[in-house]
Amino acid sequence: MSRLFGFRYLRLRLLVVLTLILALVSTLFLVTALSLLGFYKSFNAYLGEEKDVVAVYDRQSRTPFTGVIPAYLAEQVSAVNGVLVCSPETITPCIVNNQSLFVRGVLTDAFFELNPVTIVEGRALSQSDLGSVMLGVNLAKRLGVSVGDRILVLATLADRYVELEVSAVYLSHSSMDDEALVLLNIGQWLRFNDYNKVTLIRAKVNPSVVGAADIYQELARNAQSQTGLSSPSNSSNRQASYQGLMPWATVNFKIESLGVEDTQNLMKGYLDSYGVTKEALMILSVLVFVFSSVTVFAASQTFIRQHREDLDTLSHIGASRKTVKLDVLLKLLPLSLVASGLGAMVSVAALMVLETFGYLRVLSHVLVFHLDPLILALNFVLVLALVAVSVLRSDIL
Amino acid sequence: MAMALLVAVVASMNAIVNFVNSQTAAVGQLASVGDRYLVLSKSGCLSDSQLSWETADLVKSFDEVKGVFPQKVVDGVVHAGSGVYAVTLRGVENVSAYLKAERAYVNGTVAVGLSEANLGVLLCGIxxxxxxxxxxxxxxxVRLNIKVVGITQTQTQLDSELIVPIETANYLAGSDSLSFVEFTFNERVDRQVALSCLSVLLPQNVEVVKVQQTGLFLAESIGETLGFLAVWSLLVYVVVAAASYVVSTRLIVDCEYELVTLQAIGAKRQRVFTMVFTYTLVTALAGAFLGLALGIAGAQVASSVLRWVWQGVQVVPFLELNQVGQILALSILFSTLGCVYPAFKSTQRRL
Incomplete structure (x- = not known):
């Protein structure tokens, strides 16, 4: 076999064609896998990637953006021992300049403690900035607006509009870079019929002191002792600091409709409910590879047919079928490595181009694809296996 | 089979994305669609917009509309006992009717004279x-002493503004132009038709904007997904072209003897080209039909398995008729592109 290895009988032009087909299939697999898993990762990280952030949410909502929970629960959550900071938020789909975006209503102090951002231009919102908005860098670029410009925000879940002045452009290195930040009350205008509701409440906790289950139990205990509507609370200075400009009223709710979870688990739960799991996306990507690999299989068979005369000659001078197969395989394996490497480079370039031109966007958020080493390794393994199977199962001689 | 499986990938992906988009649309339909419209100059924002009273009168005279409120929005400064505050003043032609239309809760009375105003509840707090x-x-x-005769709560931007009769806003601004006109259509009016008629009446530099933009948001969201799917599908079709190249090359390699014989007995090059080309296209067509069937069936089976494995998961993939046509057409197109070179090369053989 070692003697055969030095014998160059495979034609270069045909080798190039086979390599290109392999690279193409590899590109298809990587573009599929990296974009799908990028979507999964970006969506999971939407409410924060930290392990110590929990969210109080509406279990009946079908998306993280459409929940409705009482705002005053933020006071109760903030009062739980071990809760470090608590951020009630509204998340509202809106339209500006005929483009879709999400507007997040927040209490600035609490929110920035939970999600520090870097102000690229302008000044951060103050607690009484009812005519201003902060835009994420990606969003500002997409809308083509800068600090000082005014934008007309049209709501989609309510028949309302707001005109706001861009006070700052911020960078968060997260999906928030595609969102607009406003004061909680403005978020409530665009979404609800009163000031007593929010979409969700996020809280940063000390995990050694309190967890999601403890917060849920505390809320359940408070709900049991609660009796109907009451006057605005304002019970203490600490609690008052968690309110917007309007005091929150205590309203009735069913504790069963509330959920408290780690933010990542919460987002994972939403995706799971639509059957979108990491495993499902990986299987889908591998299936795409397997389906397209039939083309590579056919190409390998054709490649061997095209060298039939050379292989016959080798056989006639004494090379066994096994030896010839192994020799062809050894000659093709380095090429398969080149092909998968080429596929990886083309995929990354293609995804970067797609990202730049806004094709990698779901629900107004740009997907951040990560070069997962596992996927790259899987790509190499799959391409190598495909070439090996194609050659070993071919009818050489 | 190579082509069939590739087409199956595109078909199943389209079917799943269709389901996701239908879910997005369903979520959007949970919101009631409002009937409020704004007439403003094509400046894109309210405070920069400038309209004449003639425009407002045109809107008022249109039979199909009701609740027409000409408004003027200007930035002013309030000097209160506690300090100086930058505020937005909203001048409205009929404050009483406007606040009623906004379903405002008013603590006090409604501003009527030049020196009266309603203060939004949030601004009141600030x-x-x-x-x-x-x-x-x-x-x-220009300075004006104004008495706060009512505190209003509407759950809108009005809660952060000073609402005054439009005469007050004109006096302070020193001009009688308008910023915009707000209106709604009458019930039982075909809004699209009425909107078209109204747009024709209005000056060229004026636009009508619907406030609640649920439809546009959904269209944008669905467009984003479809945009990615289109680019991704293009990549699959490039692989289809490669598969077509392989199929035609394989045909030429396998039928080399027959093709040479045909040429030797006088078959023209064009005839050989047509044979290879037709064979590949027939294979592609068969592959495309088989792939469509496989794709739809595969997606349905996978969704059923998902439903069994994860209780509560409801994935119902489907393919629309125009997508079927599109997938077939693109499969044929890329197959054609893929087989042209090998078919051409097959005619260049020397006897």
């Missing part, structure tokens, strides 16, 4: 101004 208190409002060099 400025620490009480009911019946007077504040000085300045806009440029």
């Amino acid at each position: 400025c620490s101004v009480n009911l019946h208190e007077s504040v000085n409002v300045t806009l440029g060099d």
